[in-house]
Amino acid sequence: MSKTFQYDVVIAGGGTAGVAAAVGAARAKAKTLLIERNPYLGGEATHSGVSAFCGFYTCGGNPVKAVAGVGEELLKEMESLNSESVDYIISATGNKNINFHPEYLKCAMDNVLEKEGVTCFLHTRIIGAKTKDGEIKSIQCVDDEGIFQVEARVFVDATGDANLAHLSGADTLWGDEEGNVQAATLPFRLSGVDISCDLTPEAVEQAVIKAKKAGIQHLTREKGFILKREGSNQVAVLLPSVMPTGLSSQELTKMELDTRRQVLYYVEAFRRYLKGMEQCELTMIGPSIGFRETRRIKGKSMIKAEDVLNRKKCEDGVARGGWKPEIHKDTDKMATYMDVKEGSWFDIPLGALQSDNIGNLYAAGRMISADEAAFAAVRVMGTCFATGHSAGVAAAVQAEYGEADIRKIRAELDRQGALL
Structure with missing residues (x-):
């Protein structure tokens, strides 16, 4: 019973x-x-x-x-x-x-x-x-x-x-x-970041645009936030995005897989094109997509x-x-x-x-x-x-x-x- x-x-x-x-x-x-x-x-x-x-x-x-x-x-x-x-x-x-x-x-x-x-x-x-x-x-x-x-x-x-x-x-x-709902985002964390460098949304946008021109795929949003704390070399990044269509297991799985794949390509883009990120390391993805x-x-x-x-x-x-x-309302815009x-x-x-x-x-x-x-x-x-x-x-x-x-x-x- x-x-x-x-x-x-x-x-x-x-x-x-x-x-x-x-x-x-x-x-x-x-x-x-x-x-x-x-x-x-x-x-x-x-x-x-x-x-x-x-x-x-x-x-x-x-x-x-x-x-x-x-x-x-x-x-x-x-x-x-x-x-x-x-x-x-x-x-x-x-x-x-x-x-x-x-x-x-x-x-x-x-x-x-x-x-x-x-x-x-x-x-x-x-x-x-x-x-x-x-x-x-x-x-x-x-x-x-x-x-x-x-x-x-x-x-x-x-x-x-x-x-x-x-x-x-x-x-x-x-x-x-x-x-229509607002875009969902899968944040991720990086370590080994020089937070004294320019990590503003404008700097992020320039780096992502360069990465896209160089052929790096699966980058949705070009402009986004990097959250830092004073005295730490770890940051949280809010970029990989997707538009939610429902909350079934099938739809959630698709969104998680899509945004998790995006993370790896953003890390590559940052290492190559964003000053202060040359030695960054991926420490955590999510672990769950963030819905607005x-x-x-x-x-x-x-x-x-x-x-x-x-x-x-x-x-x-x-x-x-x-x-x-x-x-x-867009996955590729602020x-x-x-x-x-x-x-x-x-x-x-x-x-x-x-x-x-x-x-x-x-x-x-x-x-x-x-x-x-x-x-x-x-x-x-x-x-x-x-x-x-x-x-x-x-x-x-x-x-x-x-x-x-x-x-x-x-x-x-x-x-x-x-x-x-």
């Missing part, structure tokens, strides 16, 4: 949003379970090699902090493990970002969840959901011992791809009105482009969004940006985190309810910490009181140090 576990709040997905949701729910006194299919936490930040947090601060000059709470505490935990694991920098696009060491992030997340008493099931996949009267009653999971069931009052989908929403029959969206956009929920409310551009504030706001729309006022943010309403047709399901991270342009602003990992924290607290409040009372949710978020 399969086992059954019971919790107040269950979070699916252990990335930045999922970990923040779990901590927020546990601090609000909910018995909390976090489920993650990988052997470690962090999501795109650890298993896709994206070693920079965007969105903790507002865009452009005069940056203002937009995210605190659980996200800020994880930064402090990383620094306590290694003072050089976090580096506050001004990026090539002029924004204040945070570069970090992914391996320390894994351990920092472990520590914070343990400290808050969150139960965590790693190596666990969600394979089904049982719903009744418009609510999820239980989910079916599988590990190497077999299938088991988890019951809860409220669920948070932080999978990044709205997997739990999809399995439970929640309304979801894929990309824009024509079904796949499925997201259809919420009780939707964040619109004009809300982001006008930095709209609202009474039911549960998080701040400090980023601007950053849209990657992103296009929609400018916003410096030092400003917009409010993310509670309804954007709530499924429109599953009453006890919240979304967090890059799959909250937003139109195409607004989505391009809320998907960054700093904002994912904020929406995750909010979703976890909202789920705990609903689990305890039977409804998502916005006053109680905002009061609890304020108590936990979130910025509203």
Whole structure:
């Protein structure tokens, strides 16, 4: 007979949003379970090699902090493990970002969840959901011992791809009105790099163009970012790209093979044509492709482009969004940006985190309810910490009181140090 576990709040997905949701729910006194299919936490930040947090601060000059709470505490935990694991920098696009060491992030997340008493099931996949009267009653999971069931009052989908929403029959969206999503990228890491050399997107572009002219194949994007940390000869490279068409095993396999092949040709191009990379060595690919956009929920409310551009504030706001729309629609070009006022943010309403047709399901991270342009602003990992924290607290409040009372949710978020 399969086992059954019971919790107040269950979070699916252990990335930045999922970990923040779990901590927020546990601090609000909910018995909390976090489920993650990988052997470690962090999501795109650890298993896709994206070693920079965007969105903790507002865009452009005069940056203002937009995210605190659980996200800020994880930064402090990383620094306590290694003072050089976090580096506050001004990026090539002029924004204040945070570069970090992914391996320390894994351990920092472990520590914070343990400290808050969150139960965590790693190596666990969600394979089904049982719903009744418009609510999820239980989910079916599988590990190497077999299938088991988890019951809860409220669920948070932080999978990044709205997997739990999809399995439970929640309304979801894929990309824009024509079904187009943003490009996915497979980051890779190099060592033996002279970071004092010019590694800007412009320098990368010149090197890739020379490599293409010399006959080096399988190079998609010409202009992209190389992320470095002071005092280190290791860098993360964001270049190999592909356009997602779906999330089946066949489609995922094709994308992984394609972008992994691209990596080797970029390494050859850099060694030959990018100063400072002559002796570079490939240390890690991925290990998983990084998605910017796949499925997201259809919420009780939707964040619109004009809300982001006008930095709209609202009474039911549960998080701040400090980023601007950053849209990657081509595999061979840099992103296009929609400018916003410096030092400003917009409010993310509670309804954007709530499924429109599953009453006890919240979304967090890059799959909250937003139109195409607004989505391009809320998907960054700093904002994912904020929406995750909010979703976890909202789920705990609903689990305890039977409804998502916005006053109680905002009061609890304020108590936990979130910025509203």
